Amino acid sequence: MPQRLSPRHHAPFPPRARVLKAPAMHRFANPARFLRIARWATPLTLVPGLLLTIIGLYIGLFASPPDYQQGESVRIMYVHVPAAWLGSGGYLGLAIASATALIWRHPLASIAARAIAPVGAAFTAICLMSGALWGKPTWGTYWVWDARLTSMLVLLFLYLGYLALSASEGEQGGERKGAAILALVGAINLPIIKYSVEWWNTLHQGSSINVLAAKSTIAPEILTPLLLSVAGFTLLFAAIVLMRMRAMLAEQRVEARARRLAEVLA
Amino acid sequence: MKLKAKTQRLYLVIGALVALGGAGALAFSTLGDKATYFYAPSDLAGKPAPDAAIRLGGMVEKGSLVKSGQTVRFIVTDNAKTVPVTYTGILPDLFREGQGVIAEGRVDPASGVFTAETILAKHDEKYMPPEVAGAMHKAEGRVS
Numbered sequence: 001m002p003q004r005l006s007p008r009h010h011a012p013f014p015p016r017a018r019v020l021k022a023p024a025m026h027r028f029a030n031p032a033r034f035l036r037i038a039r040w041a042t043p044l045t046l047v048p049g050l051l052l053t054i055i056g057l058y059i060g061l062f063a064s065p066p067d068y069q070q071g072e073s074v075r076i077m078y079v080h081v082p083a084a085w086l087g088s089g090g091y092l093g094l095a096i097a098s099a100t101a102l103i104w105r106h107p108l109a110s111i112a113a114r115a116i117a118p119v120g121a122a123f124t125a126i127c128l129m130s131g132a133l134w135g136k137p138t139w140g141t142y143w144v145w146d147a148r149l150t151s152m153l154v155l156l157f158l159y160l161g162y163l164a165l166s167a168s169e170g171e172q173g174g175e176r177k178g179a180a181i182l183a184l185v186g187a188i189n190l191p192i193i194k195y196s197v198e199w200w201n202t203l204h205q206g207s208s209i210n211v212l213a214a215k216s217t218i219a220p221e222i223l224t225p226l227l228l229s230v231a232g233f234t235l236l237f238a239a240i241v242l243m244r245m246r247a248m249l250a251e252q253r254v255e256a257r258a259r260r261l262a263e264v265l266a
Numbered sequence: 267m268k269l270k271a272k273t274q275r276l277y278l279v280i281g282a283l284v285a286l287g288g289a290g291a292l293a294f295s296t297l298g299d300k301a302t303y304f305y306a307p308s309d310l311a312g313k314p315a316p317d318a319a320i321r322l323g324g325m326v327e328k329g330s331l332v333k334s335g336q337t338v339r340f341i342v343t344d345n346a347k348t349v350p351v352t353y354t355g356i357l358p359d360l361f362r363e364g365q366g367v368i369a370e371g372r373v374d375p376a377s378g379v380f381t382a383e384t385i386l387a388k389h390d391e392k393y394m395p396p397e398v399a400g401a402m403h404k405a406e407g408r409v410s
Contacts, residue, residue, distance in 0.1 A: 065395030069360060074393060103275045139386045140358030146303035184283065188290045199294070200302045201323055203368055208391040219394035 031108055031249055042242045049235030056229030064225050076134040078225055082233035083127035087155060088193055090120025090237065094162065095187035098180035108245075110176060113183060114166060115244035119237060121159035128152060139203060147196035148204035151189055158186035304368050307347035315373040322349055322380055323368040323388065331363050342367060342380070349373075353382040360387035 060078030067074035094116045100109035131149070132142040143149065166179035197206045209216040209223075216223055269277070294301075299309070304323030310316075322342055330341035337354045340363075351369050361367060366388030371381045 065397070067393050068396045068399035069365070069389065070393075077393075099279055103279055104272055138358075138360055138389050140360075141386055144303065144386070147301055184279065185286060187283075188286055192290075192294070200299070201304045201306065203303055203386060203388060205389050205391045208393065217392045219398050221395050221398075222393045 034108055035246065035249060038242050038246050042239055042246070045235045045242065046239035049232055049237075049239050052228050052232030053236055054232070056225050056227075056232050060225035060229055065221050067222065070138055073134055073137045074222065076130050077222075078229045080127060080130040080134060081226060082230045083123045083130060084152070085230060086233055086237050087120055087124030087127050087152070088190055089234075090116050090123060091155060091159070091183075091187070092190060093241075094120060094159075094183050095190075098183035102177065102180045102184070105175075110180070111245055111248050112241070113180065114176075115241045115248060117159055117162050117166065117183075119240050119244070121156060121163065123233075123237070124152065124156045124159060128156060144203050146202040146204060147200040148193070148202045151193045151196050154189055155186075155193060158182070158189060162186070306344040307342055307349045308344050310349060310373065311347040315375040315378070319370060319372050319383070321368055321370050322351070322382075323366065324349075326361070326363045326365060326367050328363045340367075342369065349380050350378070351380045351382055353385050355385070357385055358387040360389065361385060366390060 057078055061075050064075075066072050094113050097109045097113035097116065100106060101113060128149075131152075135144075136142050162179050162183050165182055166176050169176040169179055196202060197204055208218050218226065299305075304321035307322070307324055310320075310322070324342040324344040327341040327343045327348065330339075332339045337352060338357065339350065339352050341348045341350050351371075353369065353371075368386040368388055369380060369382035370384040370386075373380050
């Protein structure tokens with residue numbers, strides 16, 4: 001069993017004949033097919049993403065009522081909640097992509113993982129910062145070491161660890177196996193974040209929205225802009241990841257061409 | 267029968283995740299209430315007053331708030347047990363009767379009174395505009 005793939009596998013565009021023989025799930029993992037889909041999927045996520053974000057944030061920041069307890073600081077939620085969702089949802093994507101890269105050794109999965117990581121890290125940082133700004137006027141403190149806040153900070157460190165490890169493994173020309181394993185191990189933090197407010201007493205309040213039961217404890221005037229901005233941010237996240245993946249594939253292609261050119265000249 | 271390499275890797279990853287999940291579950295069940303941010307009045311009831319500084323959390327009982335200058339006295343309840351609290355200092359904006367509160371301080375073993383050094387307001391998961399909150403909250407005099 002060869003542990004390392006032959007250089008042929010790393011070529012950005014494997015010959016079509018081989019791909020057609022591959023099982024069904026690999027059809028979508030073919031970089032050439034992915035690029036064809038991504039070319040129209042990018043504007044399809046970017047444009048509605050921008051529109052929904054602008055509408056959601058406009059209603060949230062200007063055209064929605066204040067909260068009966070928090071007053072105007074409730075508006076921080078329209079950024080905080082989408083950022084928290086994408087920070088943790090992005091990590092789930094990173095873990096799935098890493099598992100796919102580890103098991104099926106597909107280069108596109110590894111590219112997806114690397115494309116997601118910095119975006120998810122940025123949203124996690126936005127979540128932590130906006131939460132601190134909300135905590136001061138609401139709780140009376142920027143930060144406490146309760147289970148929810150601490151597990152979210154751990155999520156940021158997991159992202160940063162993944163980015164550092166992946167960059168150093170990439171420099172050594174490796175398959176970034178260590179980074180993929182780190183991403184998988186870190187996935188155990190996701191249920192901890194989700195259920196931290198139920199398993200332990202925390203300063204952070206419990207969840208307001210129960211997706212499975214389609215119930216929420218948020219008044220419709222506040223819930224509508226929140227859902228719009230969650231949808232908008234999510235589409236923007238997808239668009240950014242697609243653009244990053246396309247750029248990374250293009251970069252690989254350029255590098256492969258430069259290598260071939262160097263071989264010809266040598 | 268020899269498994270294909272990728273099937274082998276699939277089982278390896280699944281096995282590792284199950285082991286990891288088990289280890290995590292064991293660790294967290296042992297951690298138990300050590301990871302909790304505060305104790306409710308029921309957690310303290312019937313036990314000797316702890317020596318160290320602790321955090322006490324619950325609702326500020328309605329009608330229990332007494333102010334005298336910079337010092338406030340109120341009762342923290344979890345609808346089962348109650349603890350009397352005194353605090354001297356500035357209260358957070360969201361501190362009010364009927365709302366969640368977390369007090370950091372010590373229990374006096376003799377009197378059972380909790381002397382707080384820090385007070386944090388706890389927000390609940392309900393969000394609504396002031397008009398909707400309606401007459402019930404108008405009584406608390408905090409509707410803008």
